[in-house]
Amino acid sequence: MAQLSTRCIWLLFVVSVGALAAHATTGLETSLGALLHVDGLTIIMAAVVTFVSGIVHSFAQRYMAGSQHIGRFYGRLFLLTLVVLLLTAADHLALFVACWALMGWLLADLIGLIRGWPQAQAAARRARWSFLGGSALLAMALGLIALHTGAHTISQALPRIDMLPAGTQISVAALLIGAAMVQSALIPFHGWLLSSMNAPTPVSAFMHAGIVNAGGLLLARFAPVVAASPGIMLAIVGIGALSALLSQAWMLIQVDVKRQLGCSTVAQMGFMVLQCGLGFFAAAIAHLILHGFYKAYLFLGSGSGVAMKSPTPKQQTPTGAPALVVTGITALLGGGLFMLLTGKSFTAPDGGLLLTLVIVLAVLHAAQTMLRSTALTPAARAVAVPLVVLPALALYALVYNGIAARTAGLPMDVAPAEASVLHGVVGLLFVLAYVAVERGWHRERPRLYTVLLNMSQPASSTVTTHRSEYHAN
Template structure:
């Protein structure tokens, strides 16, 4: 079962990659039917999903070796991969809703793979109820779309968005955003994800790298609807920024490796949704892809970072002012490079300025983290820093531009929104959060530390309090 399933997934990856290459070079698309639609977005998602699934399948052949659950694990993992592929290709509203619901059910079943483990079954139940709620919101939204546009296909419904009254359009958008928030574990629907650490590591890798990203896919596929009202887009910015900022703070106080990665996923999904709210759906898909690859690697390698360390008496000394000036220059230059490569204006005030600001802060944080962990001489750091930052930003911008080109014919929002007071507040909060992280406010203020730790706790019924509770299963 493991061998056949793994080879089949890698075969699907080869086919998906070939089809994506043909689409990118010749622009050929399969005819759009009532049930399926093969377009640029679908082909990109197919290549990403099959690649991550292939890696997880291959890794699990050793990880699951000797387990009595191997056959059930591979059967569900293969079925889940095929369902996600069908979801990405679905053009019928009912088929899309059915795949969305089945995806949640299979994922919850994999979270509770070990039947006799009470904590795993509790985590599966929590996930199953969350996905049931998300599916109900999606079915309600798609039902309203079908009723008012008088069509059952996604492509035709998006072409008839003007048939939706403003009140219905707002209601449908809120329902779609709610379903995306639940699937992507955004606050306050993050509980199912942080409680799912009982899942086998390959399941966690596939879940965090691909399945939670389905919220971004949902918003991108229905961008013609959710982007029609500026108020809805501002709401998406707000919920995305809240998850990105708060979950990033949660990550700083975690001692468990997988739970730390879980908080990181909530933060990254918040940033992905934030990009959708800014009007950059192609950037959200690019972030989805790059984060998926990186998070899959982190989960599959999580066992290698579990080591016993004695606590330090005091934190290591920070570098002097010179390195800080160098990292500041590198961050600003990185933001300018990103803006130039992606066509973002640094003069006109638009939502692109908010995205560029986040890129600058991310480069600044990554550069300072690298300086703290390297033993290079100052001269070597000055040379190495641009050599690391520039290719990373070029890769991100390249993927972004590639996704934008592949999805140019889709009804996705391409014009950035005008800057509002909310955008300015979000930008200021990101700057404040960066300063707080750098100054270590969460370590200096015990009450803040305890509050962040309490807010990020999983459901008590899903926690293993002693290692015997795990080893017994």
């Protein structure tokens, strides 16, 4: 079972890559009646999903070796992969909802893979109820679309979105955003994700690298609905910014490896949704792809991140004017490089300014992290830091451009949101958050530390407090 499903997934990956190449050269698109429609976004997501699933399938052959649950694990994982592939291609509104609901149900079943482990079953129940709620929100949204447009497929309904009354259009957008928030574990719906740490590591890898990202895919598919109102787009920016900033603070005070990664995922999903609110849906898809690859790697390697080590003297972090010059110049070069490669401009009054600011802060943080983790001479740092950080940023920009090229002309290809006061406030909050992290305010203020720790706790029923509770199963 394990080898057969693994080989089938890798075969699907090869087919997906072939389809992606055909789309790049011929613009391949096809439909299967009113059920399926394969376009550029479908093919891109198929290649990503099958690649991550193939890695997880291969890794799990050793991880799950000897487990009495291996048959059920591979059966659920293989079926979940197929359901996600079907979701990315689904055109009929009812089929899209059915795939969305089944995706959540299968994931919850994998979280509670070990039937005799009470904490794992509690985590599965929490996830299952969350997904049921998200599926209900999605079903109501698509039901309203079908009712007012008379269309039963996504491709037919989106051009008729203007037929929805103003109040109904806002309601549909709110329902879609709610479904995306639940799926991507954005605040306040993050509880199911932070409570899912009892899931087997391969499940966590596939969940954080793929399934959680479905919220961004949902917003991209129905971009004309959420982008129809500037107010809705601003709300999405606010929702994404809140999750990104607060969950990043949570991550800083975690001591458990998987819980750190869980908080990081919520933060990354917040940034992904923020990009959707700025109107850069291609950037959001690029972000979810690169984050998915990286997060799968971190989860699958989380076991090697736990080791017994003797205390060592704290390494002196390079400070002073030379370090500030290196990091500052690298950050500015990074922002300029991103704008150059993606066509952003300081003179364009749109959300690209906020996106560029966040990129500059991310580059600044990456440069600072490199300085802390390497013992190089000032001259070597001046060369090594930009030499490592800037090519990574260029790769992100090129992936972004590639996604934009493959999805050009699709409904998600909308105009960027105009710059607003809220964008400025969010940008200021990101700058303040960066300063707070660099100054270590979360460590120096016990009350703040305690508040952040309490806010990021999983459900108590999902926490295993005694080793015997696990080994009994």
